[in-house]
Amino acid sequence: MRIAMIGTGYVGLVSGTCFSEFGVRTICVDKNAEKIERLTQGRIPIYEPGLEQLVAKNVRAGRLSFTTDLETAVDGADAVFIAVGTPSRRGDGHADLSFVFAAAEEVALALTKPTVLVTKSTVPVGTGRRVREIVAKARPELEIHVASNPEFLREGSAINDFMRPDRVVIGADSDKAVAVLRRLYRPLYLIETPIVTTTRETAELIKYAANSFLATKITFINEVADFCEQVGANVHDVARAIGLDGRIGRKFLHAGPGFGGSCFPKDTQAFVHSGREFGAPQRIVESVVKVNDERKERMAERIVAACDGSVDGKTIAVLGLTFKPNTDDMRDAASMAIIPTLQTEGATIRAYDPVGMTEAATLLPGVEFGADAYAVLDGADCVAILTEWNEFRALDLDRVAAALKRRVIVDLRNIYRPVEMAAAGFDYYSIGRPAMRSGEQGKATKK
Numbered sequence: 334m335r336i337a338m339i340g341t342g343y344v345g346l347v348s349g350t351c352f353s354e355f356g357v358r359t360i361c362v363d364k365n366a367e368k369i370e371r372l373t374q375g376r377i378p379i380y381e382p383g384l385e386q387l388v389a390k391n392v393r394a395g396r397l398s399f400t401t402d403l404e405t406a407v408d409g410a411d412a413v414f415i416a417v418g419t420p421s422r423r424g425d426g427h428a429d430l431s432f433v434f435a436a437a438e439e440v441a442l443a444l445t446k447p448t449v450l451v452t453k454s455t456v457p458v459g460t461g462r463r464v465r466e467i468v469a470k471a472r473p474e475l476e477i478h479v480a481s482n483p484e485f486l487r488e489g490s491a492i493n494d495f496m497r498p499d500r501v502v503i504g505a506d507s508d509k510a511v512a513v514l515r516r517l518y519r520p521l522y523l524i525e526t527p528i529v530t531t532t533r534e535t536a537e538l539i540k541y542a543a544n545s546f547l548a549t550k551i552t553f554i555n556e557v558a559d560f561c562e563q564v565g566a567n568v569h570d571v572a573r574a575i576g577l578d579g580r581i582g583r584k585f586l587h588a589g590p591g592f593g594g595s596c597f598p599k600d601t602q603a604f605v606h607s608g609r610e611f612g613a614p615q616r617i618v619e620s621v622v623k624v625n626d627e628r629k630e631r632m633a634e635r636i637v638a639a640c641d642g643s644v645d646g647k648t649i650a651v652l653g654l655t656f657k658p659n660t661d662d663m664r665d666a667a668s669m670a671i672i673p674t675l676q677t678e679g680a681t682i683r684a685y686d687p688v689g690m691t692e693a694a695t696l697l698p699g700v701e702f703g704a705d706a707y708a709v710l711d712g713a714d715c716v717a718i719l720t721e722w723n724e725f726r727a728l729d730l731d732r733v734a735a736a737l738k739r740r741v742i743v744d745l746r747n748i749y750r751p752v753e754m755a756a757a758g759f760d761y762y763s764i765g766r767p768a769m770r771s772g773e774q775g776k777a778t779k780k
C-alpha cells in the first residue's frame with residue numbers, strides 16, 4: 334500500500350514513520366522546505382525517543398521519504414492523511430482549521446484516482462463534513478472518501494502508543510474508507526487491538542472526549558491534593574486506593590502543578606467552545622480549564638512561601654522545564670507560568686533540563702542555564718523540581734545539601750518521599766502530602 338502524510342509536525346512525522354514501519358510506502362509532505370531538507374538528511378526536528386532510528390531504518394529500506402511536492406506525493410496513494418496543525422485561535426479557544434481546509438483542497442485538486450482522505454489532526458466535530466464539502470466542490474467528478482482517524486499519541490512514548498494502541502478509531506461513512514484503513518492497521522490484528530468503526534462525527538467527538546476526560550481526572554486529583562494539604566492527608570494514598578477500584582483506574586491520578594503540553598490545554602478549550610456552539614455546554618470541562626489555569630498561576634506562590642514569603646534577591650534552582658519528561662516541548666509547561674512570576678518578584682533563576690534548554694532559552698529570558706542538575710545548585714536558596722525527569726529521581730542528596738545555601742526543596746512532581754528528605758536535612762514541600770521540615774521523623778505537619 335502507499336500513503337501520503339500531509340504535515341510533518343509531531344503527529345504526521347510519528348504516524349508516517351510508524352506506517353512505514355508497518356510496511357506501507359509512505360511519503361511525508363510539508364511546505365517547509367528547510368524542514369524537509371533536514372528530514373531528508375535524517376535530522377529530526379523534534380525530540381521523541383526512538384524516532385530518529387526508526388526514520389533512518391525506513392528511509393534506508395526505501396519505504397519512507399520526504400518531499401515538498403504534494404502533487405507527486407498524493408498521486409496514486411491509497412490514502413492521504415491530513416496531519417497539519419490546528420492551533421488555538423488567539424483569545425477565543427477555537428481550533429484554527431484553515432490549514433486543514435487548505436490541505437484538503439490542495440490534495441483534492443492533485444488526486445488522479447479515487448482515494449481515501451483521512452483527517453488525523455484533532456478537529457472539532459463537523460470538520461470531516463466540511464472537508465467532504467470542500468473536496469466535493471474541488472473535484473465533483475472524483476470519488477474521494479473522507480474519514481476521521483484520531484491519534485492518541487503521548488509525547489515521549491508516541492512510537493509505542495502507535496505500535497501498541499489501546500484502540501484504533503475509524504470514523505467513515507463508506508465501506509471503502511473503512512476497508513482501506515483496516516488494511517493499513519492490519520499489523521495490529523496480531524496483538525488484537527480493538528478497532529472501533531463509527532461515523533466521522535463520533536470519531537471526532539471520541540478524541541475530544543478522551544482528552545477531556547483524562548484532563549478532568551488530573552484536575553480532580555489536583556483539587557483532592559489541595560484538600561489533603563489542608564487536613565494533613567496524603568494524596569498518593571488517596572490516588573492509589575481510589576485507583577484500585579477498577580471503575581476508576583490508577584492512571585492519570587498523579588497530582589502535580591496542573592496539566593500542560595500541546596494537547597490537553599488546546600483540546601479541552603476547543604471542546605468547551607464547540608460544546609457551547611452546538612448547544613451542549615460541557616460544564617465539567619469548563620471548570621477543568623479554569624481550575625487548571627488558576628492552579629498553574631498559583632504554583633509560584635508555593636515556592637515563594639517555602640522561601641519564607643519572599644524570593645526577592647534569592648536564587649532559585651529549577652530542575653526540569655518541559656511540560657513532562659522525555660520531550661523538549663515547552664508548550665503550556667508549568668515552568669512557563671512559574672519562572673516569569675518568580676523573576677517579577679525579584680528571584681534569580683538558574684535552570685537545568687535534560688533536553689528542553691534550547692527551546693526554553695528563547696521562551697524564558699533572563700534564566701541562567703546549567704550543564705547538569707548539580708551545576709545550578711551552588712548557593713541557591715531553594716530547589717524547585719518542575720518536571721519528573723528520571724535523572725532527578727536519584728540525586729546525590731549529600732551533594733545537593735552541600736551545594737545549597739538553604740536546604741529547601743519544592744517538589745511539584747512528588748518524586749521524593751517526604752520522610753527521607755527530612756532525614757537528609759531538607760525542608761521538603763510537595764503536592765498533596767504533609768510538608769516535612771529538616772530532621773522531622775514522619776510526624777504529619779500541616780503546611
Ligand code: UDX
Binds near residue numbers: 585
Ligand atoms: C496527551 C494524551 O495522553 C494523548 O493521548 C493525546 O494524543 C495527546 O495528549 P501528552 O500531551 O503527550 O498526551 O502527555 P500526557 O502524558 O498525557 O500528559 C499531559 C499533561 O498531564 C502533562 O502536563 C503531565 O504532566 C500531566 N499529567 C499527566 C499529570 O499532571 N498527572 C497525571 O497523572 C498524568
